[in-house]
Amino acid sequence: MSGECYFCNGIVFPSEPDDILLDGHADHAVYMHRRCAEGYNALESVDGTGTGDGDDDGDGGTRPVVCPECDAVEHVAFGPPASSRRASDSSHG
Ligand SMILES: [Zn+2]
Numbered sequence: 001m002s003g004e005c006y007f008c009n010g011i012v013f014p015s016e017p018d019d020i021l022l023d024g025h026a027d028h029a030v031y032m033h034r035r036c037a038e039g040y041n042a043l044e045s046v047d048g049t050g051t052g053d054g055d056d057d058g059d060g061g062t063r064p065v066v067c068p069e070c071d072a073v074e075h076v077a078f079g080p081p082a083s084s085r086r087a088s089d090s091s092h093g
């Protein structure tokens with residue numbers, strides 16, 4: 001399944017890690033490229049420098065994306081960074 005980017009009308013593939021699909025907050029679905037979202041300030045940047053509590057680093061991070069249609073904020077999970085590999089080795093038995 002693919003759609004057109006809300007900003008540049010380009011083809012967006014939700015399966016790609018750099019593409020965004022907002023379909024969990026309303027009846028409408030909005031496709032957008034990550035770079036386009038960043039360009040139009042739709043992708044809110046989260047600073048790691050927090051003052052406080054509950055600092056968990058690791059995988060499975062989501063970033064708030066503002067829907068250009070209804071200004072709703074939806075948290076989208078991006079794929080893991082390319083230069084990150086988890087060592088899942090179980091040598092037992
Ligand atoms: Zn785009």
Ligand SMILES: [Zn+2]
Nearest residue numbers: 026067069070
């Ligand atoms: Zn919306």
